Amino acid sequence: MLQSKLFCKAKKTAPKDAEAISHQYLARADFIEQSMSGVYRFLPLGFRVLKKIEEIIRREMIELGAQELYLPVFQNKNLWLETKRWETFDPPLFKIKDRHQKETALGSTHEEEITDIFRKRIKSYQDFPLYLFQIQNKFRNEMRFSGGLMRVREFLMKDLYSFHSSEEDLIKFYEKVKKSYFKIFKKCGLKPICVEASSGTIGGDLSHEFMVPCSIGEDRVLICKNCGFAANIEKIGEIKDCPKCKSQLEKNSCIEIGHVFNLGTKYTKAMNAEYLDKSGKNHFPLMGCYGIGLHRLVATIVETNHDEKGIIWPEQVAPFDVHLIQVEDNAKVRKGAEGIYRDLQKKGIEVLYDDRGKSAGEKFAEADLIGLPLRIVVSERTLKNNCAEVKNRNKKEAKMIKVKELAKFLC
């Protein structure tokens, strides 16, 4: 991608309302733009990040044996009446009326939808287990929106639902999903801790949250450094000593980036979704649901991967792999840079090529702000030795690499 053609234009100043560092950098680097309170537009750079994360998650879900589907945003009121969640307003639904005054809602979660699909076509024990997931926008009528992408009213979410014929099978899968979540978050450059949580309004007997320690986090988590026990303060209250080993607990602010629930038979019972076992007896299947909020994930990645100059994208979620910068806009330098641009692209490396006539300092500052993992500088000075300068965004020192060996060096 030629930066001269890139729709996103870096800015020197952030909107004055942006307090969270992730909000400031994402806005300044022009990844996102606010449209209204709690609603954000993803511009081309931001969208590329979203797509990268989506693909990491999708691959892991498929690895788990889950099948992807796509459910409607419009939710049937009757389904929500069945589970008695329509009136409780929990999770906070956006209720709307059509022109015939018929009520419907925008999806805030999809347990009702998925259970309805399930009960219409699963009748036998032979169909278990079943795993279905989607990556789709959720709408939540929260009391308040805050922190840029941290808490918004419309956000992209991966939601996975599992159906089981035995508790044992559910627990086994539940643990598998937890492992898979750790893999996903690691690829996103995050090191979350898994904590016991209260299930809140989604319901169920058991749930775990994935928490990333961060000062702007809204959750308070108690961690035992001795035995590794960790729990949301919401679940266990303000206790001082570890319930497992009696050591002193440490209090941490955390961002919740994922949540897994053992729902038991809450939804299958409420919606009368039954199946027949071997002996022809009716049973309610057990359910699990597992969510990751992608907008918050983007914000959390930036919150925990930046320096005073800008974002430092983890490799796998960066909008491009390489930021190629030409210093001095003359025929020789341009020819050198264009050659590298073509070579790298041929190798399947995604390159953002700064071909603009801006000053070197300005280009470097913008490159640091945008935060691609690798920066390659081409100038008269480097070309004199048939070299280009290669620098990691998260390192101070740069290396001179022969232009001919660049592609090989990077692969």
Next chain:
RNA sequence: CGGGGCAUGGUGUAAUGGUAGCACGAGUCCUUUGGGAGGAUUUAGUUCCAGUUCGAGUCUGGAUGCCCCGACCA
């Protein structure tokens, strides 16, 4: 939903009730190019509706929007 705050070009800011100005950005042209360059030129603003006043960005009332704190959440 309760409490607090703010509202001026795209962004950040100024203007005793009396000419809406500055900087950055953006556009065009020229000169520049190793850490946010210079010149020329162009562009664009008082959230909305009432009221007070000879005169309102400024005062009053209302609406709307946005931010922060609490409860809620991925």
